[in-house]
Amino acid sequence: MFGRKKQPEPERPSSVLNTPAQSSGNSVTGFDPSALERAAKAARELDASKNSKSAVELIKVQETTKQHEAATKRAEYDAMSQQMQLQRAEKEGEEARKTLERKSQFDRDREDYKDKLDRKKLVDQLQAQKEMQEAGLRRQEEGVLKQEKLRRQTLEYEAELRQKTELARVKAETDGKIKQERVNHDLLMEKLKVEAKEKKEAMIQSVKDGMELAGKGINNFLTDKEKLRNTAFTVSALAVGIYTAKVGTGVLGRFIEANLGKPSLVRDTSRITVSQFLSEPVKSGRQILGFNDAKKALEGIVLEKSLSTQLEKIAVATSNTKKNRAPFRHLMLHGPPGTGKTMFARNLAQNSGLEYAILTGGDVAPLGRDAVTEIHKLFDWAHTSRKGLLLFVDEADAFLRNRETEVISEDVRNALNAFLYRTGTETDKFMMVYASNKPSQFDGAITDRIDEMVEFGLPGAEERKNMINMYIDKYLKTPAGAWAKKVVMEGITEEDIEAVVTQTEGWSGREISKLAIAWQSAAYGTEGALIDAATFKAVVAQQSRSNELKGMWLDEALAEKMARDK
Structure with a gap:
């Protein structure tokens, strides 16, 4: 048909009707026009048919129905697409939440690790400072010991120098005196002879005068009987008085010492x-x-x-x-x-x-x-x-x-x-x-x-309450002394006292007494000797801190003692 050699027509199924186009075969390009021919033939038959318009309308209705079905399917496809997007968004949100949680956990772990590192660093710094302080104290002690040793050596050296200087001075003075005495030996001997002669003559004369006076006195005394009697009585009385005074003084001293004197050990x-x-x-x-x-x-x-x-x-x-x-x-x-x-x-x-x-x-x-x-x-x-x-x-x-x-x-x-x-x-x-x-x-x-x-144990809650009330009466309400001023307690309730009983657990009676004295001192620090609830509680807190600090000092002292004993 197109001037080319016709290809042999392929075998068709028996169910398909033969048409002129089919018998004529395919073109060189491989296009089969038989379908078009059949369509044209059907169109001509349809135009010639009485129901051609109805068929066209039916086809249009069918086409519209197919379009509606296609639109419905597109809508379903769109709904499914939106649902899939929502599911994808939920999955992405869940993944984002999990990611955020993992990130938060990671941040917390990192902060914990950083905090541990900071604590360890602080502990290491404190330990290093403690070691440096201990090393400084050891160096100070060694320095003090060295200074003390140098001071002792200096004092010993100064004492040695003073001793040598003193010996040298004494030796020089002695040598000078010896030399001077050797020079003045003759003059001293002559002077001593003259002085000895004068002393001898004066002594001989004194002995002569004394013998003469004694002889005259004894002669007069022996010739007077009344003087002899009075003298004997006076000497006897004097001896008895001396003995009595001596014995009586000893007895009185021992009595005073035993009864009135207080031994030095007695406080x-x-x-x-x-x-x-x-x-x-x-x-x-x-x-x-x-x-x-x-x-x-x-x-x-x-x-x-x-x-x-x-x-x-x-x-x-x-x-x-x-x-x-x-x-x-x-x-x-x-x-x-x-x-x-x-x-x-x-x-x-x-x-x-x-x-x-x-x-x-x-x-x-x-x-x-x-x-x-x-x-x-x-x-x-x-x-x-x-x-x-x-x-x-x-x-x-x-x-x-x-x-x-x-x-x-x-x-x-x-x-x-x-x-x-x-x-x-x-x-x-x-x-x-x-x-x-x-x-x-x-x-x-x-x-x-x-x-x-x-x-004697530490007081319990009931004993502490009785002590607190007793010391409040003693130091605040009715203080001793004619000039002592009563303390005005303002706003202090029974609940406040009960709170003090709880806070003073483990306190001794002396510590509770000091607490009451501290209340009195705080009141006397005001113009009208007034103590209110706030001051009342503040004094308790201050005394508690003081007792805790004393306890820490005691524990440190015991620890140091145990360390020294080891």
């Missing part, structure tokens, strides 16, 4: 003196006449109930022991400082009819070799008491240490032996009361002499 005593009797006649009269009540031994002391009962029994027993002249029992009061040991010992003596004397264990060691003598004087003085003496040894562990485990000097050892000798037997003359914070350090011979031990 405080209730032994009545003239000045005390004149200043406090009522109190002194009660002591002299023996007006006392053993139940008042705990007056002004706030203690735990069972401890109060035990101490009251001891007070009554001591009073009855004194009345029946039976041997006294010796006590040990042990516990933390400031818990009322000294106060009870003093009240026990005053209300059981005894006199009391207080000494401290730290006063013995400084006496050295005189410690033994002073201890014997102390017990001799105690034996002169007509009522009986309560001898209270405060801080007794400073002197009565264990001889087997402690390193003590020979003087202290001798003093301890003297003390043990004077307290070895029962007596109705004195009663020993020991007070110690560390009773485990006592020598075994001392603990063997102790008849009863009483432990």
Whole structure:
């Protein structure tokens, strides 16, 4: 058809109708026009058909339906695309959140690691500073030792120079005197001869004159009988008076020393003196006449109930022991400082009819070799008491240490032996009361002499509340002294006092007493002696800090002591 050789027509399926175009075959280009021919034929048949317009309309409707279906599918595709975008956005948000969490965790880990590094760096710096300070202190100590050594060497050298200079001066003066005496030897000898001759003549003349006067006096005395009698009586009376005065002075001195004199070891005593009797006649009269009540031994002391009962029994027993002249029992009061040991010992003596004397264990060691003598004087003085003496040894562990485990000097050892000798037997003359914070350090011979031990513990909540109220009455509401001004307490409630009871846990009675004195001082620092709730609480906080600081100092001192012992 196009002037080319026709290709043979491929075999067609039997279901397809043969058309003229099919029989004619394909063109050279490979295009099959049979479909177009069939379409044209169908179009001609359709145009010739009566239902051609209906068919066209039907085709249009079908096409519109297909378009609607395609639009619906596109809408579904768009919805699915949006849903996929939303899912993708959610996944991206979740990934971003996880990334942010991982980043935050990483930042926290990094900050923690940085903080650990900073802490370690600070600890290393503090350790380095401590080592530098210790090295500086060692260098200072070495420098001080070197300076002290140089100073001693300088002093020794100066002393040696002074000695040499003095020897040289003395030698020079001696040599000069020898030379001068050798020069003036003849003149000195002549002078001495003249002076000796004059002294001899004067002595001979004095002897002659004295013999003449003595002879005349003896002659006159022997010839007068009345003078002889008076002389003999006067000499005898003079001899008797001298002897009596000597003996009486010794006896009076010993009496004054035993009864009025106070041994050097005694810090405080209730032994009545003239000045005390004149200043406090009522109190002194009660002591002299023996007006006392053993139940008042705990007056002004706030203690735990069972401890109060035990101490009251001891007070009554001591009073009855004194009345029946039976041997006294010796006590040990042990516990933390400031818990009322000294106060009870003093009240026990005053209300059981005894006199009391207080000494401290730290006063013995400084006496050295005189410690033994002073201890014997102390017990001799105690034996002169007509009522009986309560001898209270405060801080007794400073002197009565264990001889087997402690390193003590020979003087202290001798003093301890003297003390043990004077307290070895029962007596109705004195009663020993020991007070110690560390009773485990006592020598075994001392603990063997102790008849009863009483432990004073720190006050509990009820005891602290009673103490606080007692000291508020004593120092704030009704202070002692005619000129003392009462403190005005403004806005301080019972809840404030209860808070103080809680804050003072672990405090001793002495510390609570100092707290009340601090309140009084704070009030007296104002114009109208006023203390309000804020000042009340501030004083408690300040005292708490002070007690904590003291505790830290004590712990550091104990740690240093343990380190030195190691």
